[in-house]
Amino acid sequence: MSAVANDAIATAVLAQFPAVQQKHADNGRAFLLVPKGDLVAVAHFLRTQKSLRFDALMDLTAYDLLKYPSTPPSDDIAVVYLLFSYQHRHKVTLKVLAPRAECEVATVSGEWPAALYFEREVFDLFGVRFPGHPSLRRIMTPDDWQGHPLRKDYLYPDSYHGVAHLRDGQHFEGSPPRGGDTP
Amino acid sequence: MTTDERPGNRADEQVHMAAVDEFLAWGKEHSLFYLLFATACCGIELMQAGGPRYDVDRLGMIPRATPRQADLMIVAGTITHKMAGRVRTLWEQMTEPRWVVSMGSCANSGGPFSKWSYSVLNGIDKYVPVDIYIPGCPPRPEALIDGVMALRERVKRYRTVGERDRTPYIVAGPEAPFGGHCKVPDFTAKKPDGGGGGSA
Amino acid sequence: MTIEASTPSGERMTLNMGPHHPATHGVLRIVVESDGEVVATCTPDHGYLHRSIEKIGECVEWPMFVPYTDRVDYVCAMNANLAYCIAAEKLLQSDPANTFVVPRRGECIRVLVAELNRISSHLVAVGAMAMDVGAYTPFLHGIAQREGVNDIFEKLCGQRLTYNYVTIGGVAYDLYDTAIDEIRRFLDQFEREMVRFNKLVTTNTIFRDRCASVATVSAAEAIAWGLVGPNLRGSGVDFDLRRDEPYGIYGELGVQVPVGQAFAGRKGSVGDAYDRYVVRLLEILESIRLCRAVLELLPPAAAKANDPIGGWQADVGKQVKRPPKGEVHVRTEAPRGEMGYFLVSDGTKALFRVRCRTGSFTAAGIFHHVMRGIFLADVVAVIGSFDIVVPEIDR
Secondary structure, three states, X not given: OOOOOHHHHHHHXXXXXXXXXXXXXXXXXXXXXXXXXXXXXXXXXXXXXOOOOOOEEEEEEXXXXXXXXXXXXXXXXXXXXEEEOOOOOOEEEEEEEEOOOOOEOOOOOOOOOOHHHHHHHHHXXXXXXXXXXXXXXXXXXXXXXXXXXXXXXXXXXXXXXXEEOOOOOOXXXXXXXXXXXXX | OOOOOOOOOOHXXXXXXXXXXXXXXXXXXXXXXXXXXXXXXXXXXXXXXXXXXXXXXHHOOOEEOXXXXXXXXXXXXXXXXXXXXXXXXXXXXXXXXXXXXXXXXXXXXOHHHOOOOOOEOOOHHHOOOOOEEEOOOOOOHHHXXXXXXXXXXXXXXXXXXXXXXXXXXXXXXXXXOOOOOOOOOOOOOOXXXXXXXXXX | OHHHHHOOOOOOEEEEEOOOEHHHOEOOEEEEEEXXXXXXXXXXXXXXXXXXXXXXHXXXXXXXXXXXXXXXXXXXXXXXXXXXXXXXXXXXXXXXXXXXXXXXXXXXXXXXXXXXXXXXXXXXXXXXXXXXXXXXXXXXXXXXXXXXXXXXXXXXXXXXXXXXXXXXXXXXXXXXXXXXXXXXXXXXXHHHHHHHHHHHHHOOHHHHHHHOOOOOOOHHHHHHOOOOOHHHHHOOOOOXXXXXXXXXXXXXXXXXXXXXXXXXXXXXXXXXXXXXXXXXXXXXXXXXXXXXXXXXXXXXXXXXXXXXXXXXXXXXXXHHHOOOEEEEEEEXXXXXXXXXXXXXXXXXOXXXXXXXXXXXXXXXXXXXXXXOOOEOOHHHHHHHHOOOOHHHHHX
C-alpha cells in the first residue's frame, strides 16, 4: 500500500497518453482532462497499472457547462469520473467533455461494473449517451419523460399525462422556467 | 325467565337496537385497517406510530399489505408524477367504503418540493379524493392520530346509501399551519432593530 | 447451482414486486423473472421517489439546501446534513480569504449527533431486515429504542426526523442543559437492551441459518460494484472513512472497524447477508463507544456561539453570499456508507451543481447481479440485508 501523489499519477498517465492534459479547477483542484477517444484506454490503464490500481469508481457524474462563467464560454457537458484505489488509498479525477451536439462518451462499465448505474443516471439527467452500455435506459424519470432535467437549458413541464403540475391558481415568485415538452 | 342482574349482564345492556347501517359504521370506525404504504420520510413516522410508544393498534388500526383488505390509505410522503398513477391503482383496488388520509406537506401540496421540483406532484388530491389532510414535514405521530380520530368521526357518520361527506378536513385547521403547537410569526409586522445572529 | 438444473425446462414466470410492497422499504420496484423457485433475472426499476433534489440544489442558496439533504436520507438526516456541510465548508475554505474554523464544541456535537443517528438508522436497518425474513418483534424492539434517540434530537432541534441541525460552519443550537446526562442514560439503557436484542435475533438459529450464505458478495466484487459502508465491510474489506480519511474529530477517537468474517460459522461465508447484518450490529456498539468518548472530549460551552473552543457556530453568513468559484469532492461515512458530495460553484449564491453520491444507489446497482440464481423467498432478505433507503437511490 503506497499512495501516489496526484502529480505523480498525472505524470504516469501523461507518459502513456500524451493527449491527456492536467488541469486545475478555479479553486486549484487538480483533474485530468481526457480526450473522448482515449477514455476507455486511460480507464483500463488506471485500473490495471500495478502502482496505480484504481479498483473503485467512487462516483461518475456530470455537469452542464452552459452558463458556467468560464473563458472561453462553452456549452459542453463535462462527465466527471472520481476514482479511488482501495489498495493504495489514492484518488484521481478524470473529466471528459462531451459536446452538446454529439453527446456521446464511451462506457467504462467494462472496467468498473458500478458504472452501469451511474451512466444510466447521467444519460437520464444529462442526455449523455454511452455507446457500449448494455441497457441504457432512463433510471430516475419515467420512460416517456421529455428532455434531460439537469441540463441548464431545461424547461420544466407544465403537466404530466394531462395532470397539471401546479395547483389551481398557484404561482411562485422566481420559480424555474416552465413550458417544456409535456410527456 | 330469570334475569341476571349483575352489571353488564342486564338485558338492556346487552341488547342494542340500531339500524344495520349504523352498526356497520360502528364496526368500521373501530377497525380501520390501513394499507402498509409508505413512500418517503413520513413513512418512518407512520412506522413509529405503529411502534410501541404510539401504538395505533389500540385504535383498531392494523397494517395490511394488500389494498384489497384495507379501508384506509395513508399517503405518507412525497408523490412523484411517476408514482401518482400507481397510487391511483392502489386506491382503485381498495373496496368501498375507502378513506384517504394525506399525511405530510408533500402529499398535501408538494411541500418543500412544490416550487423547484420538476418531478413532484403538488398534492395527491389530483389523483385520489382526500378526506383528511395532516400538515407537517413530517407530522408527528400525535398529529397522525389526531387525523385518524377526525376520520373516525366521519366514518361513524358514513351511510351506505346517500351522499358521502367529501369536505376536506385539515387537522388543526388552516388558521394553525403548524398544527397549533407553534405561533405563526407575523412576517408583515415591522421588525424591531437588530436581531438575527451571525449564523448561516 | 444444482437446483437450477432440476427445474423444468426454462418455463419462466414474471413477478412484479412493488412499487408498493412492504418489503421493498419504500417505493422500489423489482421485476423478477423466476424459473420455478429460482430467480432467473431481476430488473430493479427506480425513480418512483425521484424528487429532483440535485436540481433544487442549483436553485436555492447554499444554506437553504441543508433541509433538502435531510430528505436525501431521512433515516440518518444528521449524517446527510453533515456530509453536505463539510463539503460546503471545504469549498468555502478553498478561498484563502475565508478563514473561519468550525468551533471545537461544534465539531464534537456534530460527531455526537452523527453517531446517535447512526444508532437509530442501524436500528431501522436490522429491525427491518428481521421483519423481511419473517420476524416482526425485532422490528418493534428497534422502533422502540429509536424513540430514545428521537427524544434527544427533538429536544435538541425540535424535529424527530428531518433535523436541519448541522449547518455550514457548525451546528444550529448548543446542547440543551440536561443533554449530556440524558444521552449517557440513554446509552446505558440502550446497551443493556442490545444484549437482549442479540439474544433474540442475532444468536437465533432460525434467523442465522436463514441469512447464512445468502447473496454472498466477494471483496473484489464489492469494490468493483461500488458497494460502500457496512455492505463493503460485510464483504471483508477493512475500510471506513471515519478511520481512513478522518473528518471532524474522528481522527482523535480511534474508530474500530468491524469487518465480515463469516459470522454464521460453518454454514456461512464471508460477505453473506448475515455478515452485513452483524457488521451493522457491531457498528451500533462502536457508535455507543464513540458517543461516550465524544462526551469526554466535549469542551464546556462558551457564552458566544462563535467562540473557537466552546462555541458551536462559526460566522459564515457573509462568506456563503460571496463563495469562491471552483469545485470540491468530499465523502463522509453515513450509516449506509459513503455519502459523497461533489459541488461545483460558479461564484453565485446558488451552487452550480450539487451531486450527492449515496450508498444505496450502488447497492441497488448490484441487485441484478447478486439475485441471479437465489431463491425467490430470499429476494426480500437480500433487499433487507443491503439496507436500502429509496430516496437515497432516487434522490
